[in-house]
Structures are given as structure tokens and as C-alpha cells.
Amino acid sequence: MTHAAESWVVGVDSGGSGLRVALAEVTARGPGPAETAVSRTPVRTGEAGIDARQLLEQLLPMVHGLRGHGGTGGARPVAAVAVGAAGMATLGGQLRAELPGALREAFGIRGLALAADAVTAYAGALGQRPGAVVAAGTGMVAVGTDLTEWRRADGWGHLLGDCGGGAWLGRAGLEAALRAHDGRRGGSAALLAAAESAFGPPAELPGQLYPRTDRPAVLASFAPEVARCAAEGDPVAVGILAEAARRIADAAEAVCPRETGSEVDIALTGGLLRIGDPLLVPLHAELTDRLPGARVVPPAGDPLSGALSIAAALATGSLQLPGDPAMLYLAGPGGGV
Template sequence: MYFQLMAQRIAVDGGQSGTRMRIDGLGEVDAGPIYTDRPLVGQLRGYLSTALADLSGPAEYELAVGISGLTPANSRPDELLAACRELGIVRVALAHDSVSAYLGSNGWNFGAVVAAGTGIVGLGVSADTVGRVDGWGYLFGDAGSAYWIGRAGIAAALRAFDGRAAATTLEALTVQHFGPLPELYVAVQSDPDRVSKVAAFAVVVAAAADDGDLVATQIIDDAADELAHTVCTAARNVAPRWPAPPRISWTGKVITGNDALRARFVERVRASIPDADVAAPLGSPLDGVARLFDAPQGHPLGREIALAAHR
């Protein structure tokens, strides 16, 4: 009860393209990306230190974090708490970003959510079970993500350049964004920000689809189908037979920012699970992060949230 009454709250949504923080007394702040091949604690502490430097006077904070790339091995809230103690952090809630994305879109309702940004992950939640689908990273998974779309667009451009596939406006667009195609693979592979830059190309692929490019349109359609398949699989994995219609939703700019992709996604979900309540997200992933401290007693998502506090 002490923390609820006295401590201010910081919510952090850490993703591969950028980090967003909501800090009591400061508002919302943007920071850099989370690199999943580097220690998470150091990155989070650095972003928090920079943000809190703008505030004057001592304060105590409870820190809620939903973060990309969180594995069971690196889910260590005690380590994060210790690293941030001098910043005034007295309590930590740490969860995979699939959990915070789910809470942002569905709240504590049962169903499934797919989060589609640079990467993707699906999460299904029933009354007693939580199950994750995909979220395997840009090397092995993330089907339908911005990275997946961007990579597919670049691959289509290279195939057209070789004469192995149909002509597409993506060829010229790839040159505009990445330079000469014979140099592209070396330049991109050596760029430390290659994941976010390839993911950013998804916007170009979507625009080409809107302009009628058939190759780009097929990529966007395939992405919608992959995302629908992921969220429906997540729903069925946790409850093959739902006692009530599951609430199925989404989050992330890949879906929210593309009307054509979203319409096809919704159509595919409704065809696959006809009795589902397919509904727009209740809020943002950052709203979901802010809910990490508020799990109802016995809710299965409570088991997915790691907590630590100074005694």
C-alpha cells in the first residue's frame, strides 16, 4: 500500500525501433531502440537516467516495463531494481512486450492479441492459460511484421533486378532508400541499425501497394494473412473451445496504420473464428504497461509479470 500511495509511476514500452516512456510529472518521452542482442538492464537504465535528469528534486518511482526480447533467462527484476535504485526506483514490474501489448488492447478480458511493429508476437489468454505464438525475432520468425514486409519488399526488388521475377516499382524505390542494388546487401549487413531500417521500408512497400503495384500488394496481403493466422493460433492454443466469444484485437502500426491490411486481417480472423469478438484495441501498449501492477488476483497474466521491491 505504501508504494501505491507514495510512489509516482513510470511506464516503459521498449521496442526494437524505439522506446516510449510515460513518467508522472513529465509526460511521454521518446528514447532509442532496444537492441535484443545487448544486455537489457543497461539500456533501460541509460534511457531512464536521461529522462529523469529533466526533473528536479528527489522522488520515488515504481517502474513498469514491457520490453521486446525478454526471455526467461534475462527476466530479472531484482537486477533492474538494483541498477536503478539511485534514480529513485523502489518497485519494478517487468514483462515481455506481448503481455503489455495484450493489456493495452484487451485489458484483462480473455481472448487473443497480435502486436505488429518491427517484430510481431501473438498472445492468447484464457481463464487459466497463457500462450505465446511467434515473436521469434527477425532471423527466424516475426511473420507479417514491419521487418518481414520490408525484407520481402527488398527481396522482390532484387529478384526483379536479376530478372527472376516480375517488374515492380519496389526496385527503383529500394535504390532510392538503400543505394545501388549490387552494394545493398553489404551496406545493410554492416549497419548496426539494419533491423529498424529494413522495418522502416515497410511503409514504402505499403505505399507502393496503395499505388497499385501488384507485387507490393501481394506482400501486404500475405502479411495480413500471417498476422491473422498468428492471432487465431494463439486463441486456439489456449482454448480450443471458448465458453464465450473471445475478444480478438491487435496493436502496432503495421495494422493500425494500414487500412487495407487491417481490413483483410479482420476478414481472415472472422472467417477462421466466426464467433470471435474482433474489436479495435482498447488503448496503446503503453496503457498496457501501466496496468502491470494491477493484475486481478488469480488472473493468469499475473504469472507473466515479474515483480521486485525494496524492503
């Protein structure tokens, strides 16, 4: 067995913007400083789920390149790999079937973790302690654990859920804009003006949105305008942000562990939070009211650092996060456990 101080681990973050890979040495405190590589080509998702072969076609050369760096006199041994992928929970069947054997053959690894991206976001934000993480970007999902099991809430996509996320928020703002255009109650002249500036005449908006395959991203692009109108005092926009905060708090409340014997932490992550106080102020108020025994903390790291930390824990036998077939699939030398 390779000593932990001489082992290297790989973390992978696969999402809609491409593939990020990091290689780091295992230290007594976890992964050391990482070398990274980035591919801007997203991994395809088809009828069979996430395309394992396309992921491997990108991942293997990236890891080989990182292993050859550093002047160590040869390729550095890889003890464990952790892959975090968007859609793993429902679309990861092909990855679970093909990646363990392929990565063992390529690198001789002893441990492999295949995780939902929400789990690597959790590990990056909170490490290996009980708590909850909300990931709010274009979509919205919350995960929590008491270190015995995972809980997940929402993350059902922009048609069925992702309530309070960027696409939800943008859609609510555009609906209020169209109400004002029609003369219906609940409309906002400020949001109508913002929508016309961003998309043109209201009558053309359906044609711009409905045929688009990237419709969630287009809807989410309007979320900052809703926040701007709220910051400028538009009451309809203020109400939309308050409702978004309630929806996000619903998910956090559903997954937050209640009986850990100590105060639990909630981390808020994701690009939607950059819209600032119009969302954060009501969200913090909702969380304080519903979960008085919890504290909101800043995330310590991102999903890629979370994947590295899971790989390091696998390499050293110190993983405390619970395994789960859909959320955190652990494959050792004998297969999945």
C-alpha cells in the same frame, strides 16, 4: 499499508527508441492521469541480457523527478512499479535478479512486475480480459491469454521469424524487385522502380544492407512502398500483402483463447498498421475466416498505459493477468512469485 487513493504507481516502457516512464495516482478505476518523462537513450543489451544497471541509472532519476512534482509537500509514495521491456522473455535474467531489491530500496515499493513488452502492449490494449493482441511493427509477435496462462507466437526476430512484420514485408518487396532486375519469374517492375528510388542501383543493395546493425529497420522502411504499389494495383505487391496477412493471422490464431465461455477480443497494434487497407483488408478477412467467434477491436491504450495498469492492479491486489517467469514476473516483498 497506504490507502489506494493515496498511492502512486510507476509504469515503464523500455524499447529500441529509449525509456518512457509514467507516474500516476491509483484510483478506484485504476491509474489516474499520468505525468511522464522520456529518455531517448535505449537500454543496452549484452551477453548477460538487458543491462539492469543502465536501466536503473536512467529510471531512478526520472522517477525521483516525477515524484517531486505536483506540490504535494514531499515525495509521493510509490506502491508498485511495472516495467515492460523489449526482450524480457529471453534476455531479462539480470533485470529479474537486480531490479526487485534496487527498487524496494529506492522507493519502498510493495509490488514489482517485470513484463515482456508484448504483455504491457496486451494490458494497454485489452486490459485484464481474455483475448489476443498482435503487435506488428518492424517485427511481429502475438500474445494471448485466457487469464490462466500466456501464449506467445512468433517474435523470433527478422532472421528466424517476425513473419508478416515490417522487416519481413520490406524484404519480400525487395526480393520481388531483384527478381524483376534479374528477369526471373515473380518479379515486379513497380517494386524495382521503388527500390531504385529508395536505395539506388540494385547491385549496390547487398552492400547497403548486409553490414548494417539496424538491418531490420532498413528493411522495414521499404514496407510502405510495398503497400503503395499494392494500392496502385501491382499484383505482386498485392500478393505480398496477402501473404503477410496470412502470416500475422497464423500467429493470432495460435494464441487466441478458444474456451473462455464468451466472445474474445483481438486487438491489432503497432506502427505497421499505419500502411492501411492494403494490409488491413486482407488481415481482417483472414481473422474473420479463421476465428469467427472473435471480434477485432481497437486498442484502448499503448504499452506505457499497460504498464501503469499492471502497477495499479498490483497496488490494489486486483491483478488478474497470469504470472509467468518469462512473460510477467511478479516480485513481492518475499521475492519472485
